[in-house]
Amino acid sequence: MKNRWHMFDQDPDKVRKLSQMLNCHPVMASILVNRNIHTVKRATDFLNASLNKLPSPFSLKDMNVAVNRIYRAITDKEKILIFGDYDVDGITATVILLNFLRYAGADVSYYIPHRVNEGYSIQPGHISRYAHPHKVDLIITADCGSGSHQAAAAAKNTDIDMIITDHHTISEDIPSALAVINPKRRDCPSGLQNLAGVGVAFCLLICLRTHLREKGFWQEGLEPNLKSYCDLVALGTVADMVPLIEENRILCKTGLTLIHAGHRPGLTALLEASAIQNDFLDADDIAFRLAPRLNAAGRMDHATRAVELLTAQDMDSAQKTAHSLNLLNRKRRRVEQGIFDDIQRLLEDNPSLRQRRSLVLSGQGWHAGVLGIVASKIVNAYYRPVILITTRDGIGIGSGRSVAGINLYDALASCKPYLETFGGHSMAAGLKIRQENIADFQNAFEKVIQRISQPEDLAPTLNIDAHLDLDTISDALINELEGLMPFGTGNPEPLFMTADVRVVSSKIVGKNHRRMILQQSSTPNTPVFQAIQFNVESRVSNKQKISQMVFKLRWNRWKGKKTAQLVIEDLRW
Numbered sequence: 020m021k022n023r024w025h026m027f028d029q030d031p032d033k034v035r036k037l038s039q040m041l042n043c044h045p046v047m048a049s050i051l052v053n054r055n056i057h058t059v060k061r062a063t064d065f066l067n068a069s070l071n072k073l074p075s076p077f078s079l080k081d082m083n084v085a086v087n088r089i090y091r092a093i094t095d096k097e098k099i100l101i102f103g104d105y106d107v108d109g110i111t112a113t114v115i116l117l118n119f120l121r122y123a124g125a126d127v128s129y130y131i132p133h134r135v136n137e138g139y140s141i142q143p144g145h146i147s148r149y150a151h152p153h154k155v156d157l158i159i160t161a162d163c164g165s166g167s168h169q170a171a172a173a174a175k176n177t178d179i180d181m182i183i184t185d186h187h188t189i190s191e192d193i194p195s196a197l198a199v200i201n202p203k204r205r206d207c208p209s210g211l212q213n214l215a216g217v218g219v220a221f222c223l224l225i226c227l228r229t230h231l232r233e234k235g236f237w238q239e240g241l242e243p244n245l246k247s248y249c250d251l252v253a254l255g256t257v258a259d260m261v262p263l264i265e266e267n268r269i270l271c272k273t274g275l276t277l278i279h280a281g282h283r284p285g286l287t288a289l290l291e292a293s294a295i296q297n298d299f300l301d302a303d304d305i306a307f308r309l310a311p312r313l314n315a316a317g318r319m320d321h322a323t324r325a326v327e328l329l330t331a332q333d334m335d336s337a338q339k340t341a342h343s344l345n346l347l348n349r350k351r352r353r354v355e356q357g358i359f360d361d362i363q364r365l366l367e368d369n370p371s372l373r374q375r376r377s378l379v380l381s382g383q384g385w386h387a388g389v390l391g392i393v394a395s396k397i398v399n400a401y402y403r404p405v406i407l408i409t410t411r412d413g414i415g416i417g418s419g420r421s422v423a424g425i426n427l428y429d430a431l432a433s434c435k436p437y438l439e440t441f442g443g444h445s446m447a448a449g450l451k452i453r454q455e456n457i458a459d460f461q462n463a464f465e466k467v468i469q470r471i472s473q474p475e476d477l478a479p480t481l482n483i484d485a486h487l488d489l490d491t492i493s494d495a496l497i498n499e500l501e502g503l504m505p506f507g508t509g510n511p512e513p514l515f516m517t518a519d520v521r522v523v524s525s526k527i528v529g530k531n532h533r534r535m536i537l538q539q540s541s542t543p544n545t546p547v548f549q550a551i552q553f554n555v556e557s558r559v560s561n562k563q564k565i566s567q568m569v570f571k572l573r574w575n576r577w578k579g580k581k582t583a584q585l586v587i588e589d590l591r592w
Contacts (some may be wrong), residue, residue: 162216
């Protein structure tokens with residue numbers, strides 16, 4: 020699949036002015052301007068993100084109702100149940116709520132449903148079969164509940180108050196809970212719609228701690244230090260792939276520092292199990308190494324294992340749980356690869372499917388816990404919206420992933436007559452469907468995608484920040500680029516383009532990665548740079564010259580040393 024290259028249009032005057040005022044490299048100024056950061060204040064706030072710059076969470080709709088009700092539940096020793104989602108965002112939201120309420124002396128427990136056996140979010144059965152028999156007085160959801168109208172009604176009918184904390188897309192029809200704290204509500208004035216579920220839960224705790232302070236609650240002991248929760252907030256925020264800008268950037272930068280400090284046994288054990296060098300940690304380590312292991316609990320067994328890890332009080336128990344998650348993660352990879360291979364064969368045998376702008380595929384007995392990961396892999400391979408459905412006893416459970424510019428939630432909403440339930444957001448969603456409706460849904464979904472997209476939307480675009488010749492690269496520039504971290508959705512790692520590059524040497528390492536030594540051809544006696552290109556399709560090329568290439572520039576850290584490295588995203592010989 021060919022990438023489209025797009026170079027940002029830049030105003031040279033803005034770049035020059037910002038570079039002078041910040042005393043930074045012109046390339047750095049170009050990147051900031053590309054991210055719509057034009058002023059010294061905005062640039063300074065972005066580069067020096069800190070907790071004291073967090074926007075106020077008190078404007079979140081229903082916040083006052085929620086903190087008053089939780090305060091009463093704490094002081095009256097009512098039974099509180101935290102009902103969390105089974106992914107990393109929901110797990111971390113559950114843990115910070117649990118830790119805070121335990122610290123405050125509340126009578127609190129938690130419940131996370133089994134992904135395969137119970138499905139997503141709180142259901143009426145959870146009220147009748149669990150909350151009511153256990154005499155729960157107050158339910159607080161974590162990263163779920165925005166579409167749980169029936170469960171909210173069931174709780175109300177049994178005199179159980181429910182507070183929903185969530186960030187998923189929510190319709191104008193709000194569940195009849197006591198409070199629904201979701202920044203995506205149309206009537207929520209907070210402007211915090213980019214928060215992950217754990218970010219919403221963290222905002223609730225900020226407001227609850229303030230309310231307890233105003234009531235004189237903390238007179239007999241120290242207030243909890245909410246900054247110490249930011250490691251978990253960063254973990255859930257990065258894992259859920261929400262934009263790493265503004266408040267999310269602040270929370271993640273703070274949290275990464277805390278993870279590096281190693282104050283939580285469960286995370287320290289997970290770092291060890293993931294073979295992450297703790298001298299430097301970035302968002303990629305969370306996204307590709309920590310989060311998959313935590314998610315493996317909910318995908319292959321039960322998410323309570325991940326909660327146990329993150330609440331562990333000693334290294335011995337934490338290391339045992341981290342080891343068990345490592346084993347589950349290996350099993351997850353095997354199951355995932357089997358489904359991916361099934362789908363590749365299906366697409367090879369049915370070439371007409373590859374002509375569609377969407378892929379809706381179903382299989383009997385596919386493991387529901389890994390469908391989202393496999394869907395992401397198929398998106399990467401074919402770059403179009405993908406929905407994978409596993410069927411059993413006439414019912415299909417599906418997970419979908421989308422591409423930039425195509426809102427998956429809206430597309431599913433247009434196909435609502437064919438679905439039993441659905442939920443999610445623009446890039447990822449889940450659904451339930453009757454097996455006899457899958458074919459009609461497949462056709463309806465394809466028509467929707469054809470209506471809202473153009474053929475060019477189905478080719479990945481590389482947004483290039485600046486032209487950067489290799490002979491102008493310096494240590495100082497790479498250090499400045501690290502100031503833009505953490506990278507992720509909404510704040511991608513910068514991409515650069517250069518031309519006329521000589522391949523000094525090239526070889527394949529691992530299964531299909533090309534390691535090269537490169538040098539700018541146009542200037543003699545210029546420095547050489549190590550380069551790596553991941554997942555190449557061909558073997559070692561005998562070509563000695565690259566016409567153009569797009570690359571990332573970063574430090575390669577190994578055993579306490581660091582060297583400049585180019586990560587090749589695309590090239591033209």
